[in-house]
Amino acid sequence: MTSFPVLLPPCASRDAACVINAALLAQWPLPQPAADADKAGRGHILIVAGSPETPGAAVLAATAALRAGAGKLVIATAASVATAIGIAMPEARVIAIPETSRGGITLHAAKSLQQAIGMVDAAVIGPGMPKGVATSHLVALLREAWPVVPLVLDATAMDALPAQPDLGGPLALTPHAGEMAHLTGHAKADIEHDAASHALHYANAWSATLALKGGSTHIASPDGRLWRLDDGDVGLATSGSGDVLAGLVGGLLARGADVEQALAWATWLHGQAGKCQAQRQGPLGYLARELAAEIPRLLQVPAESHAAIPY
Structure with a gap:
């Protein structure tokens, strides 16, 4: 597996949220591959996604992962x-996995992916992916087999958490408030009212770094550190947008970022990509598939002396 030095995050106080912006990220640069690195040296990522009803989600997440700089891609x-x-x-190697009548993965297929995640x-x-026992079982099996591989859980895969916190x-x-309400039993309105507290509590309870998405996105680490991104764009509230964010996080993890850094950078990149599209096309109506092309420039x-973004 690719190995990069990890920089400690700036502004890591537990007393107040650190605001994510270009100035903060300039102090927290992403790992960079060597000039002569091959595609594996840039990071190898597995995307387990899609179903007969929503096959495009796999494409959105996978495209974002490559746009974030990962070099090698497998889609299951x-x-x-x-x-x-x-x-x-x-660009992808695609693994076809046996499915249930609802288009979910089978328990047998979950075991077959253990080898893939080890690479x-x-x-x-x-x-x-559709809801189902097999999806939660897949998460548990892959974590059991390869506990050191960073995982991004999105959408129905997060259903594994209440049973195995x-x-x-x-x-x-990467939950939004509605998904967080489903996972925790709290009212969505309560989560939106005090997003920071909920993010901190469940990051600790689930031993995960959690980005609670909303008008302001709160990123909480298991040890009580908190980051906040305030400049979300309403146009990002569109089908497929969350798939893009999940892929960005995964691509940055594959490059060697740690989980906190990957989430901070990915949420900022996602928000800025929305702003670029809003400036170019209008505040509403741009598509999730259009976001990823903004990422390499962003x-x-x-690093460019906090220069204004050239829309």
């Missing part, structure tokens, strides 16, 4: 849509 998806996803994503630097599980190893979660912005 339902067999009935694997060929179509492979055509839509020619990658990070994995994203959940975008576009400490999955161990580096773990990133990755350079924090």
Whole structure:
């Protein structure tokens, strides 16, 4: 697996939230591959995503992971849509996994993916997958087999948490308030009213770094550190946007970022990509598929002396 030095995060006080902006990220640069690195040296990522109803989620997450700088991509998806996803994503190796009648993965298929995750630097599980016991079982099996591989759990994959609140190893979660309400039993309105407290509590309870998405996104670490991103864009509240964010987090993890850094950078990149699209097309109506193309340029912005973003 790829190994990079990890920088300690700036502004890591437990007394108040650190605001995520270009100035903060300039002090927290992402790991960079060597000039002569091959594609594996840039990071190898596994995306477990998609279903017959929502195959595009796998494409959105996978595209974002590559745009974030990962060099090698494997997609594991339902067999009935694997060929179509492979055509839509020619950069990927695609694993067709047996599926249930509802398009979910089977328990047998979950075991077959244990070998695949042992060869990658990070994995994203959940975008576009249907709810079901097998998805939660997959998370547990992969964590048991490879506890050191950073995992991003998105959408239905987060259902594994209430039953197994400490999955161990580096773990990133990306719930919005509605998903957080489903996972915790709290009212959505209560979570939105005090998002920071809920993020901190459940990051500790689940031993995970958690990005609670909303108008302001709160990122909490298990040891009580908190970051906040205030400049979200309403246009990002659109189908597929969360799949893009999950892929960004996974791609940055594959590059060698730790979980806190990957979530901080990914949420900022995601928000800025929305602003770029809003400026170019209008505040509403741009598509999730259009966000990822903004990312390579935005990755350079924090290092450019905090220059204004060239929309």
